[in-house]
Structure formats: structure tokens, C-alpha cells
Amino acid sequence: xxxxxxILSSSLxxxxxxxxxxxxxxxxxxxxxxxVSAPAAHxxxxxxxxxxxxxxxxxxxxxxxxxxxxxLAAARAxxxxxxxxARAGQAPRLPSVDFGTTAVxxxxxxxxxxxxxxxxxxxxxxxISNLARAxxxxxxxxxxxxxxxxxxxxxxxxxxxxxxxxxxxxxELSEHDVATRQRQLDIVERRFVRGVVRxxxxxxxxxALASSQATLSIRQRAESQTARGLQTLLGAYPDxxxxxxxxxxxxxxxxxxxxPGELISRRPDxxxxxxxxxxxxxxAEAARKALYPSLSLIGSYSGQTTEIxxxxxxxxxxxxxxASITAPIFRAGALRAERDRAAALARAQAASYVNxxxxxxxxxxxxxxxxxxxxxRVAALETAREEAQAALELVERQxxxxxxxxxxxxxxxxxxxxxxxxxxxxxxxxxxxxIALHLAIAGPFNAPAALIPSEQ
Numbered sequence: 001x002x003x004x005x006x007i008l009s010s011s012l013x014x015x016x017x018x019x020x021x022x023x024x025x026x027x028x029x030x031x032x033x034x035x036v037s038a039p040a041a042h043x044x045x046x047x048x049x050x051x052x053x054x055x056x057x058x059x060x061x062x063x064x065x066x067x068x069x070x071x072l073a074a075a076r077a078x079x080x081x082x083x084x085x086a087r088a089g090q091a092p093r094l095p096s097v098d099f100g101t102t103a104v105x106x107x108x109x110x111x112x113x114x115x116x117x118x119x120x121x122x123x124x125x126x127x128i129s130n131l132a133r134a135x136x137x138x139x140x141x142x143x144x145x146x147x148x149x150x151x152x153x154x155x156x157x158x159x160x161x162x163x164x165x166x167x168x169x170x171x172e173l174s175e176h177d178v179a180t181r182q183r184q185l186d187i188v189e190r191r192f193v194r195g196v197v198r199x200x201x202x203x204x205x206x207x208a209l210a211s212s213q214a215t216l217s218i219r220q221r222a223e224s225q226t227a228r229g230l231q232t233l234l235g236a237y238p239d240x241x242x243x244x245x246x247x248x249x250x251x252x253x254x255x256x257x258x259x260p261g262e263l264i265s266r267r268p269d270x271x272x273x274x275x276x277x278x279x280x281x282x283x284a285e286a287a288r289k290a291l292y293p294s295l296s297l298i299g300s301y302s303g304q305t306t307e308i309x310x311x312x313x314x315x316x317x318x319x320x321x322x323a324s325i326t327a328p329i330f331r332a333g334a335l336r337a338e339r340d341r342a343a344a345l346a347r348a349q350a351a352s353y354v355n356x357x358x359x360x361x362x363x364x365x366x367x368x369x370x371x372x373x374x375x376x377r378v379a380a381l382e383t384a385r386e387e388a389q390a391a392l393e394l395v396e397r398q399x400x401x402x403x404x405x406x407x408x409x410x411x412x413x414x415x416x417x418x419x420x421x422x423x424x425x426x427x428x429x430x431x432x433x434x435i436a437l438h439l440a441i442a443g444p445f446n447a448p449a450a451l452i453p454s455e456q
Contacts, residue, residue, distance in 0.1 A: 024281025068235025089135025115302025
């Protein structure tokens with residue numbers, strides 16, 4: 001499930017307390033209070049958009065994908081790697097301790113030595129802290145990426161599942177069309193035997209049947225490929241054995257989409273972009289501070305003896321403590337070039353953050369606009385199907401009485417099949433757009449807990 005809601009707030013508090021460099025601050029966006037395309041009347045905000053779609057099989061499929069999808073497993077591993085990098089990034093803030101021992105053979109005998117060295121670089125200017133914060137923020141960005149990957153996989157599974165249901169309905173529609181064309185051909189052939197119609201009517205009916213059979217093959221192939229695509233998302237062998245849903249669900253009223261400000265604060269890719277911007281700002285600040293002098297402390301505790309039993313005797317051990325201040329004088333402009341490069345990268349991240357935010361807002365506005373337009377299209381196609389059905393019944397009676405022609409019969413049947421096929425596609429497209437809306441607004445969802453891998 002999604003975990004992005006608390007990631008941003010917890011980490012940016014740390015950033016703020018540490019004195020965020022200017023380059024780490026996200027640009028201000030001029031956001032309206034509500035979405036321009038949001039309808040005046042809408043349903044409540046849905047706590048679980050997967051269940052709200054009204055398909056009982058969908059939550060289990062998504063839970064399986066969250067547990068087994070290879071892309072999600074890779075994202076999970078990347079997150080763990082980022083966490084490890086963040087832990088490593090904290091290490092330079094503490095002293096390092098090394099132990100060494102040697103044995104040297106000389107003409108006079110064996111000489112043994114051992115020592116412990118302690119070194120520490122004082123974080124006088126905060127450069128080391130800046131690098132540590134940048135590493136921690138990069139790990140938070142990876143966490144947000146993983147939350148986004150979960151949401152994306154859930155949306156992909158939902159979209160593919162309903163595409164599979166549509167493929168089944170289209171295949172069944174084609175089977176019905178083939179059966180109807182065969183029945184019409186039988187009628188034409190009987191009438192030809194009685195001398196009522198010409199041979200051209202028979203050939204025309206056969207051609208129509210063959211065309212419908214060809215379309216059926218296309219529908220069967222589409223269903224098989226979609227089933228295999230769904231199995232791939234589920235991390236299963238793609239043998240095409242998935243049983244599609246029986247019907248496409250009817251959608252409830254459009255849910256409350258929230259506000260643009262809420263979207264910016266919770267959508268995973270926007271959250272990740274803001275983390276990366278903050279990390280780039282701290283990295284740029286660290287690169288600037290690399291031009292300043294550094295203070296290092298080195299301590300050692302070592303001894304040397306010809307008797308290994310006396311190696312750690314107090315009489316043979318020597319203590320030393322060294323403090324050094326190092327200031328860069330000539331690096332052929334490398335440090336200044338790195339400072340400028342890091343600052344440029346931070347500015348690029350700021351532009352990327354703005355672009356990611358605008359893209360997210362555009363996707364929500366597009367989905368809100370499309371919802372009502374697709375609803376209108378579904379209503380129009382329902383009318384078209386009803387009229388095409390009535391027209392076919394009329395033409396069949398006319399043809400049976402010898403008034404209508406074979407071309408009128410075939411055309412009426414074709415119009416009905418096209419209207420029914422377009423209606424199925426339009427209903428699926430509206431469901432797909434609703435899923436895209438939930439993906440765009442980063443809507444929360446649930447999946448069976450038993451199927452979701454536990455956190456390491």
C-alpha cells in the first residue's frame with residue numbers, strides 16, 4: 001500500500017531545522033483552490049478506489065501483483081540500496097578507527113608492531129552534514145518512487161483487467177455476429193434453392209460471414225494477448241489461462257478529487273522530485289564549502305617489540321595526537337568547477353520539480369474533463385445500439401417478405417455490431433479514465449494484506 005503521506009512531512013522538518021540552503025527550496029507554484037475541470041456536484045472522496053470500481057476480483061489481483069511483480073521487486077531493492085547509501089552517508093560525521101598489526105623478520109630476529117589509529121574531520125562549516133542530508137533525502141526520494149511504483153502497478157493491473165474483460169465481451173460479440181451471419185446465409189441459400197433470390201445474394205452473404213470470422217480471429221488473439229499481459233503484471237507464467245470478468249462494472253458518481261495543493265503534497269513523483277531538489281541543494285552547498293579550510297584530528301596508540309607477548313605492554317605503547325588545518329590553494333579550478341556544476345544540477349532539479357508538478361496537474365484536469373465527455377459518449381452509443389437493433393429487426397422482416405435486399409440486411413447487421421462494439425469500448429475507456437484519475441490524484445487503495453510482502 002501507499003506510504004507517501006508521511007514521508008515528505010517528516011524529512012522536510014529535518015531539512016528546515018538544519019537550515020535549508022536556498023537551492024534546496026522548491027519553487028512556489030500558483031495553484032487554484034480547486035481544479036478548473038472539477039464538476040460542481042460529485043460524490044464523496046473515496047478511501048479505497050480499487051473497491052469503489054465494483055469488481056470483486058480486482059483487489060486480489062492487485063495484492064498478487066504487489067507481492068510478485070518483478071518491476072516492483074526491483075523498485076523495492078532500489079529503495080533498500082538507497083537506505084544503505086543514506087546510512088553510509090552518515091558515517092563521515094563520526095570518527096573512524098582502524099587497527100593494524102605487522103611482523104617483520106630482520107637479521108636480529110622478529111619485530112612485532114601493532115597500533116590503533118583514530119581520525120576525525122571536524123565539520124566546521126557543515127559540509128559533511130550537507131552531504132549526509134543530501135544522501136538521506138535521496139533515500140526519501142527512493143521511498144517516494146517505490147510508493148509511486150505501487151500505485152502505478154495497481155493502476156496497470158486494474159486497467160489490464162478491465163481491458164481483458166472488454167476483450168472477452170468483444171470476442172463474444174464477434175461469436176454472436178458469426179452465428180447471426182451463418183443463420184442469415186442459411187436463409188439466403190434456402191431462398192436461392194427456391195429461386196427467390198439470385199446467386200449474388202448467396203455470395204454476398206458468404207462474404208459477410210467470412211469477414212465476421214476474420215474479425216473473430218482478431219478478437220480471440222486480442223483476448224489471449226491481454227490475458228498474457230495481465231499475467232506478466234502478476235509475476236506469473238503468461239500461458240493465457242486467466243479467466244476474464246463477466247461484465248464491465250457500472251461507475252458511481254465522480255469522487256471528490258481533492259485540491260491541487262493536496263496533490264502536490266502527496267503525489268509520489270512530485271514528492272520524489274521535491275526530495276531530489278532538496279538533496280541537490282545540499283550537495284551544491286557542500287561543493288561550495290569544499291573551498292573552505294578543513295580541520296582534521298588524528299590520534300594513534302601503537303607499540304613495537306621483539307617479543308609478541310610484550311606487544312600490548314604499557315611500556316611499549318606510544319600515544320600521539322595530531323591536529324591539522326588544510327586549505328585548498330591550487331586545484332586548477334576543479335573545486336570551483338564542481339561548485340558550479342552542483343549549483344547547475346540543483347537548478348535543473350528545480351525545473352524538473354516544476355515540470356513534474358505541472359504534468360501531474362494536467363493529468364488530473366484531463367481526467368476530470370474526460371469523465372463527463374466519456375459519459376456522454378456512452379449514452380450516445382447506447383442510443384445508437386438501440387436504434388440499430390430496431391433497424392435490424394425491421395430489415396429482417398422486410399427481407400423475409402421479399403421487400404428488402406441482402407445489402408440492406410448485411411448493412412443493418414454491421415451497424416448493430418459496430419454500435420455494440422463501440423459501446424463496450426466506450427464503457428471500458430470510461431473505466432480506464434477513472435483509473436487514470438485515481439492514479440493522477442494518488443488516491444489511496446487497499447489490497448489483501450496476506451499477499452503484500454512484509455517490510456524488511
